[in-house]
Amino acid sequence: MSTETIPNWLEKRVALTPERPAIHTQESSITFEELRTQAMSMAGKLTSLGVKKGSHVAIYANNSLDFVRFVHAISYIGAVGVFLNTRLTKREISFQLKDADCDVVIYDQDISSIIEDLGEELAIRSHSFAEISKQNESPYEPQLEVAMDEVYTILYTSGTTGNPKGVMLTYGNHWWSAVSSALNLGLSEEDHWLATLPLFHVGGLSLLFKNVIYGMPITLLTSFDEQEIHNAIMEKGVTIVSVVSVMLKRLLAQLHVDEAYPSSFRCMLLGGGPAPKPLLEEAASKQVPVIQTYGMTETSSQIVTLSAQDALWKIGSAGKPLFPAQLTILNNHQKTGAQTIGEIVVKGPMVTSGYYKRPEANEETIQDGWLFTGDLGYVDEEGFLYVVDRRKDMIISGGENIYPAEIEEVLLGVDSIKEVGVIGQDDDRWGEVPVAFVVLHEGVSLSTEEIYSHCVRALAKYKIPKMIYFEDYLPRNASNKLLRRELGNWLKKRGNAE
Template sequence: MHPANNWLSKRALLSPSRTALIWKDQTWTFAELNKEAAQTAKRLRSLKLNEKPIALMIKNTGKAVVMIHAIQKLGVPAVLINNRLAIEEWTYQLSDCEAQLFIVEDSFLNKVKLAEISLKTVSLSELDKLPQAEEDMPVRSDICSIMYTSGTTGKPKGVLQTYGNHFASAVGSALNLGLHSDDVWLCAVPIFHISGYSILMRSAIYGNTVRLYENFDELEIDRDLKAGKGTMISVVTAMLTRLLKIRGNKSYHEQFRCMLLGGGPAPVHMVEECFNAGIPIFQTYGMTETSSQFATLAPEDSRRKIGSSGKPLFMNELMIVEEENEVCKPGESGEILVKGPNVTKGYLNRPQANAEAFQAGWFHTGDIGYLDEEGFLYVLDRRSDLIISGGENVYPAQIESVLSSHSKVSEAAVIGRKDKKWGEVPVAFVVKADPHLLADDLIAHCQDRLAAFKVPSEIYWIDELPRNASNKLLRRELKKKAGNDS
């Protein structure tokens, strides 16, 4: 059910004068944010809405945050569209979710016109001009948000995220990371993605400040982290790489207490570099289907368990199983299954995908990992990316980590290429940081650090790695380049 008490209303009642949001030179207290969201909700009501989802194509702006809260007040599911998608990708999502209304940031109106959709579309500033109506929604959905998966492995699926999922996620995170009343969470990840959206939900639930950035600019974030403008930040590997490159010798402010690193595998050398620089890094494992973090490495274990994504957060359970759903022993790798109140109740309109993903109450993540003797999770890779070479399992992420630790490498991606003798062999696509890098040097670097069957059989130089709109590596594109069919 939709919570009787909207989180933002409750928060505005409990701590009205605390700062809720900072965006550019604008600041909102919780009372102000709540008031604006309530007014926007009334304007939306004048459109005579039904219970079908409202789709949003927004940027990280103050107005967009107000809109997210306004839709929660209506009790209608919001579909968060990735604004970097191609026309056919987002129009597919609009029809798949059967949206009743499309709300877009003004600057996107042109591209929406180009798409020639029949769905009723309004811009944020057009909405501001609508009259405020009082009627309440007859039915309030328990679905808070719908987010499409990144489509890294196939066609994106709409993940249903309930209010209960977001609440459990926020509570589980706080019980691990702790709650400080003066916390300021820097949000430079997109709010249409679970990484950013969950920062907004935590803020309403905890009562802490969010400092929102329209884009990730490493110079700006570096400056703000050093000036003490934030105590926590969520980053993905690519962002952290850019931050480390420009950091220099000056440390981040002493009140900065959490660099939450998620979204994909993190090279161990990067985590080590953070330790050496005194950066409080917390590796986390989660996905759209778990409404953000599922497991996170607790501060006290960070150094001892480098490379681990920690233990499942409060109320969450995790299990590693082999092909036949046999539970793996510590150290044995298999598919990661998850269970808990932050796990989605399913994909929208996807009976087949739901039947495959949910079995006996467990959600099959499609990721491979193992637990050590103490129950710490190590995520290895996606099952679909696993390379089997001469009967040995080879995880691309491990080889990529070794390749990218070479000082003349900017980025690397590894895939399996079909091979008559071994079935598959790993081959690498490498973006040079230094044009003088030679394949032989890189191979020697790998030979020193990896078993022979993991050393790439071939290095392809590439200017840029193919990524999707969520900036995730598209290994299937590389497979085509390497001459594989799929």
């Protein structure tokens, strides 16, 4: 069977609308033709550094034009991009670079210390964007067609047990994600998307593909700034902003009683976990359209999305599966009826073919094209999805996914700690933050400061427990499995006692 191919997206976009604005930053704006020229130039420079078709090239950088150029440069070469979260520790980055078999890592010189250290330790070549800009270009055969089943990106997602897994996403996965979103939200000549989410997360990265496939300008921010975003909506023609709950909350606080967004503003596209109903009601009261989505790295971003016409009468719902996608709710592998909670299982051309070098996980998670998400939810009588729990044990803090098992593994590396249980605690700013319940070995003492000192070396800042509770034992069932729900009850009792 022949492989389906389509034109390279940026190449096709330039053929259609070369002079249309592509990317706006605080410093400059470039057209699609300028983006193509710059991306092809970077591809030549990467080629001179030994990058070739099939190379695994990691990027460690914050949002920038260099990041955008890189994403398109590797498509011209046919290399695979491995996107590293800049908030991770040296230990976490080291694991991902080795696990993904990276040949080279490209980094932002402003945040270079971790990569410079690792380059020597792991014998992986590393080059800053500043170094690449001075590099001579080598001739290469630009990939002017892309094969839809070819892996384009690898993004790491935390697992409920063990180490993170690299999610392989093909050109076809990213293409169908962009097309499916357009079929739901519609397209307008006036559309202008504001990119606030990190480009190393799938929610941010997906905008770079929508950008060229739709021919839609995006304004790229280096970080979340509610005042800057508010101004962009009010004064610069931004029509769509991708947010997580904590961002939406801060943006609504910027909107004064006598203010309203322009009628051209289409929506806040809200992902990153279930949103509190009071927050959605506040948005509705301020006439801010919010369209909830449900998705994950494994689905190339959203796979279930509320439509604009349903946003106000289905508050709290993530919506219905996008046009090419399917969804079912299973309980003990049996389909459930309406209003019955079970595991959310999805299928569609935007769903990953699997995890890199994880055959056992692939066999368990993906069956006949159906992705078993591990998340709990239900559908109502009209088929609208409601997400009850975002992967049973997962903590979502400011849009970042945190798995307790990863923190527990680090804490159990402390000799004095016998047992540990980590859960999420509600937080006004971040939605949730991790807290840890710790049991020490008999006869030893350990301070909170010593635990934090250990965590700082091994965990990203947002994963470090915000509170440590010392206990004599942890609640477990007959199979000795930790009862996290009971830990939640302990936390509530502490809160009531305080």
